Amino acid sequence: MSETRVRFAPSPTGKVHIGNIRAAIYNWLYARHTGGKFLLRIEDTDLERSTPEAIRALLECMEWLGLDWDEETFYQTRNAKRHLECAERLMAEGRAYKVEKTSRDGKTGEVVMFRMPKEGTIEFDDIVKGHMAKKAEDVQDFAIVRSDGSPIFHLANVVDDIDQRVTHVIRGDDHVENTFKHIELFKALGAPVPRYGHLSMIVNQQGKPYSKRDGAAFVGEFREQGYLPGALFNYLLLLGWNPGDEREVLTREEMVELFDLEKVHVTAAKFDIKKLQWMNGEYIRRAPAEEYRREMEARLAAAGLPAQGADLDGIARQLQPRTKFYSEIPGNCAYFFTEDYPFDPKATEKRLKKDGVPELLESLASKFEALDPFDAASGEAMVKELSAGQGMGPWVHPIRVAVSGRAEGPGLFEMLELLGREKTVARLRRAAARLREGTL
RNA sequence: GGCCCCAUCGUCUAUCGGCUAGGACACGAGGUUCUCAUCCUUGUAAGAGGAGUUCGACUCUCCUUGGGGCUGCCA
Numbered sequence: 001m002s003e004t005r006v007r008f009a010p011s012p013t014g015k016v017h018i019g020n021i022r023a024a025i026y027n028w029l030y031a032r033h034t035g036g037k038f039l040l041r042i043e044d045t046d047l048e049r050s051t052p053e054a055i056r057a058l059l060e061c062m063e064w065l066g067l068d069w070d071e072e073t074f075y076q077t078r079n080a081k082r083h084l085e086c087a088e089r090l091m092a093e094g095r096a097y098k099v100e101k102t103s104r105d106g107k108t109g110e111v112v113m114f115r116m117p118k119e120g121t122i123e124f125d126d127i128v129k130g131h132m133a134k135k136a137e138d139v140q141d142f143a144i145v146r147s148d149g150s151p152i153f154h155l156a157n158v159v160d161d162i163d164q165r166v167t168h169v170i171r172g173d174d175h176v177e178n179t180f181k182h183i184e185l186f187k188a189l190g191a192p193v194p195r196y197g198h199l200s201m202i203v204n205q206q207g208k209p210y211s212k213r214d215g216a217a218f219v220g221e222f223r224e225q226g227y228l229p230g231a232l233f234n235y236l237l238l239l240g241w242n243p244g245d246e247r248e249v250l251t252r253e254e255m256v257e258l259f260d261l262e263k264v265h266v267t268a269a270k271f272d273i274k275k276l277q278w279m280n281g282e283y284i285r286r287a288p289a290e291e292y293r294r295e296m297e298a299r300l301a302a303a304g305l306p307a308q309g310a311d312l313d314g315i316a317r318q319l320q321p322r323t324k325f326y327s328e329i330p331g332n333c334a335y336f337f338t339e340d341y342p343f344d345p346k347a348t349e350k351r352l353k354k355d356g357v358p359e360l361l362e363s364l365a366s367k368f369e370a371l372d373p374f375d376a377a378s379g380e381a382m383v384k385e386l387s388a389g390q391g392m393g394p395w396v397h398p399i400r401v402a403v404s405g406r407a408e409g410p411g412l413f414e415m416l417e418l419l420g421r422e423k424t425v426a427r428l429r430r431a432a433a434r435l436r437e438g439t440l
Numbered sequence: 441g442g443c444c445c446c447a448u449c450g451u452c453u454a455u456c457g458g459c460u461a462g463g464a465c466a467c468g469a470g471g472u473u474c475u476c477a478u479c480c481u482u483g484u485a486a487g488a489g490g491a492g493u494u495c496g497a498c499u500c501u502c503c504u505u506g507g508g509g510c511u512g513c514c515a
Binding site for chain 2: 009010043102103107129134135146148198203240267270272274276321324383395396411
């Protein structure tokens with residue numbers, strides 16, 4: 001049994017979308033699962049539309065998702081000589097012929113056509129779709145070399161698969177019809193036909209397949225929006241495959257161990273951003289505290305917030321279960337690091353702009369000034385005593401908004417402890433003063 | 441038009457002839473609670489339609505309907 005060799009063969013003609021990248025994920029997992037090789041081939045034969053930017057974006061996305069590939073990156077255009085040699089050979093053997101054709105855009109010239117068999121059936125066993133068969137008469141001859149002498153996708157794709165010794169072709173559903181053509185090409189070139197596995201499409205909320213023009217589905221967008229690569233990877237994996245039990249959040253190791261092409265679904269799956277968001281939160285909550293802290297520090301630094309002196313571990317502990325996206329970290333905890341924190345208008349209106357609040361805040365400031373020790377437990381005990389069993393809301397809410405500017409966040413007393421006595425007291429007094437001045 | 445593929449809660453899915461059709465997301469209710477989130481409990485919600493095979497069909501067969509793919513000198 002020879003080694004499994006699969007490839008991801010995108011054409012860099014636009015931004016890579018989730019459908020493409022899921023194909024990459026499935027190829028990668030299949031290679032890792034079988035202990036084979038995962039190859040990358042850039043199909044840049046469409047010179048008009050392939051761009052270096054698209055290639056760079058693609059490689060960045062793969063790296064971000066941890067899709068490492070084996071052997072050297074294969075650029076299809078660099079193998080053009082071989083493609084053409086094969087075309088010559090096919091012509092010499094009568095399997096291809098030249099013909100005068102007019103293209104869609106009106107150019108007329110001589111192209112090389114591959115001759116398909118005219119009778120019998122072409123069949124293959126697709127690993128995901130099962131047995132596939134088609135009458136030869138239903139498949140037309142097709143062009144393999146353009147009138148300008150450049151090889152066309154079908155030829156280049158097959159010859160490269162031969163040269164890269166690809167054993168399993170795992171690609172999008174949109175290639176099923178091509179497979180009947182490609183099989184004949186492999187045979188005509190005297191090469192073994194690889195096994196095929198065709199992946200269903202991922203469709204959008206409207207039920208339409210994602211296209212390269214679908215900006216929202218561009219993998220890089222998810223990264224910018226603060227999704228974790230692990231979460232996207234995990235979510236995409238589940239869109240058409242499951243481990244056979246009820247687990248959904250899987251480690252990369254589990255995925256590699258359990259992944260199986262035979263269990264991949266035939267039906268198209270609808271992309272559900274809500275579930276991805278949940279998955280992302282799940283990944284954040286499950287992240288090691290160390291990792292969350294590092295991420296937080298990086299985000300704070302990027303936002304220009306000075307984190308020195310603050311109890312970052314304590315803040316991270318409070319924030320982690322409340323974070324849906326890493327990108328929202330600075331906005332959610334800026335008040336820990338600056339006195340210039342914004343006041344949410346609604347919360348200010350509801351909790352602070354009330355009769356008696358300035359007086360309340362000032363009296364609380366004095367109490368916190370005297371509190372000993374200044375920690376969450378004694379803060380809570382103090383307010384509990386003030387509330388006399390009637391509920392701490394009337395005290396807690398104004399304090400929270402005064403010291404953080406926000407209506408939601410960590411438990412108030414944990415928050416105050418993290419802030420420290422000095423800041424707590426100063427903020428309460430400052431808020432009271434601003435309320436009196438009417439500057440809040 | 442021709443050829444091919446597909447069809448379980450709103451969404452992702454389990455079921456491989458025995459089903460009171462299970463789980464997750466989303467949504468609703470409740471609990472914990474100082475807010476938000478987490479967490480726990482819980483509810484609503486599905487087999488496109490019609491024939492057939494069978495003791496028994498979500499599961500097998502056929503038809504209909506609906507969706508998708510392909511039908512390029514794009515990939």
